[in-house]
Amino acid sequence: MNEQNAVIDRFLSDHLDDYIQETMRLCAQPSVSASGQGVRQCSQLVAEMLSRRGLEVQSFETPGHPIIVARAGGASPRRLLFYNHYDVQPAEPLELWTSPPFEPEIRDGKVYARGVADDKGEFVARLAALDAVRAAHGGELPCGVTFVVEGEEEVSSPHIAPFVLEHLDLLAADGSLWEGGGVDPDDRPGQVLGFRGIIACELFVETMSRDAHSGGAHILPSAAWRLLRALAGLKDENERILIPGFYDRVLPPSQADLDLIAQQPDFEDHYRKTFGIRQFVSNRSGQELLTSVFEPTCNIQGITTGWQGPGTKTIVPAQASAKLDFRLVPDQNPEEILELLRAHLDAQGFDDVRIKAHGMMWPFKASEDDPLVRLTHSTAEEVYGMAPKPPVPLGGGSSPAYAFSGPLGNIPVVHAGVGYPHANGHAPDENIRIADFLNGARHIARLLNGFADL
């Protein structure tokens, strides 16, 4: 280990408790972008945390929640962009949390809170890395840094893409560290080279002006049945999406992708245990669980119709709605798919089914040969004391990284962070391990350190 890394590691070990406290303060501030709960207060807290470190902070209003941009110069003209988000998923169902989601608690070396893994703990780990690198460089940074911290990632980042296009000069950078790093079930770090796109949308049906007594169900049109039939026409029993043209731009995995996938650890048992799964989709197993990420999906996030209270209510529902998300693979285009969905519903006679788009992201995929990808790989090996796993060619989730990489000159996008497989992201008892926080901060500090000389 070189001298700078020794200083960095000592600094982080000495101040670990402070950073965990800072993480817990940030998590104690709710910031549910779907409902708006606490979001603005959280954006101010984030701005203060960055400003306190001497970065020049700007808060940009959007039609939704504010985007925070914070910049600092460094010894090298090269600049690394950090993307994070300060918003979190809704905490429901509350009864499944061991401790309240917005009252962070440490148990067994883990911090429990909504958002601690996705993505507040990671954000604080980066601030810690920044502080540590400065300590190793006599207070200076080796390269410039730009933080972009948005408040709408959990609602599909509807305003980040136009924001980037409108602020290309402000956001100019030579590489980017994205959110979402960490270790696998064997505690091995790794890279994800790309992510699927997404359309988050909602379908609405209204068949009557009010609910009616179900004694008239032989004649009164049911919104529940109509929605159900519209949904049933979207996907067949074999998970094949029935929208004409949906698969036209789908690229199958390349041989390089398949080679990388073949080197991935098996997570079948992990998923079976974590989610109590008896049978995967289409009875998939083994390698197919990994390769099927190259297949786009049509997921139902939720359905709302009729009586949902206790017991029974003899009504024919007049209204029904379903929240959907489609995960898209390279080179599908979400704007085009949304038009195909509309055309399909119309063609099936469902022109009364209204579609509201909540947000969309494009799929994207980077090269495993990029120097920043390689730096991330080699520094991970030093920090974690083992060879990182082979890069994952495509992650199942979606990332607004697509909106930065292309417009900023096809800059590389890498991941390093604090996650682990039992973090329960988007679910009750979300948590991080404190040991992962420390390693994540050490790794990020090394990226900052090495980035100037790439």
Place this chain on the structure above:
Amino acid sequence: MNEQNAVIDRFLSDHLDDYIQETMRLCAQPSVSASGQGVRQCSQLVAEMLSRRGLEVQSFETPGHPIIVARAGGASPRRLLFYNHYDVQPAEPLELWTSPPFEPEIRDGKVYARGVADDKGEFVARLAALDAVRAAHGGELPCGVTFVVEGEEEVSSPHIAPFVLEHLDLLAADGSLWEGGGVDPDDRPGQVLGFRGIIACELFVETMSRDAHSGGAHILPSAAWRLLRALAGLKDENERILIPGFYDRVLPPSQADLDLIAQQPDFEDHYRKTFGIRQFVSNRSGQELLTSVFEPTCNIQGITTGWQGPGTKTIVPAQASAKLDFRLVPDQNPEEILELLRAHLDAQGFDDVRIKAHGMMWPFKASEDDPLVRLTHSTAEEVYGMAPKPPVPLGGGSSPAYAFSGPLGNIPVVHAGVGYPHANGHAPDENIRIADFLNGARHIARLLNGFADL
């Protein structure tokens, strides 16, 4: 009009305001059987109202809500049984009410409140009729009366049938006046000779032990999709229910039924306006809207799964449930149909879909030639000043009358009451017209008066 009827009518006119006030007091007491809200307090209020009139009142506990039985003797040994219920449907959606559902309000000659039409106003109209007949008979009743007032009609009366079987002596009667009478869109009174049966049940699916991130939708089994597929297998596009054996006991309408239906007024425009209907089920219209009541239904009361808050939540739901009701026609047997539903789901590979039965009722149908049916018809003609409409052979709703008529010796069951087509039963702004309340009480008093001599 004979002298007794003149006394009755004068009494009811003189005391109309008092009875409307009594109705409003009863409606101000919530009694939502589905949630339990206020139900016990309402049962006590009903017991007091009956006791105050000198009836011998008993309150019977059930596994659900209490059943009130009140009896009084009369000059004749013949006895008329009145069935009512003191429970009401949930009041939601509250924002669609003009005035709060449990704060009764008089507007434009109508009383607005949850339950005022179904069935509290009708119950008070019967008490008024009882008082009026006594006034015309020097304080005596011409025949015995038995009130049965239950608290679970709106949750399919799960305990009334066994209760009747266990209390045949207490409930012995020569005829029965059921709930649910009133006038049609032309203000004409009428009879309904039978009702459909019902199974109210709920389907539950659990595919995982917790919700998961929808980035895994290509492999993680969705409870929403699984429920949707199970439901889609219950009914085809033409409303034909796909459960094998479901139609085996279905009796088609007789020629007498069709003759009665042919004499019914057309309600197509009324329904189109009231419910803003563009297209009826299976594009039915005209006479078919009436005859199709002889077809059983499979209705979705509500579906609950996944995220139902504002915006979007990128999850694969682990749990999903649907509340259903099947309306059954003579001679379908709900216990048998429930078994067929289970067998069908199993045969379709949905043995993991759990069924919970919330309640069931049998279909039944009386003869139009019965003397009590004829008395109801002739007294209605005098009260309303017009020929009643021809009896409806089968109502679309369900009635626990099935549980009384057979066990008590196939006693006739008739209807007389305070309803009208814009009463909004089970819906926001439920109401009765005060004029209908008066006519209903006059009609019921004449039935009491004439029943001794049938």
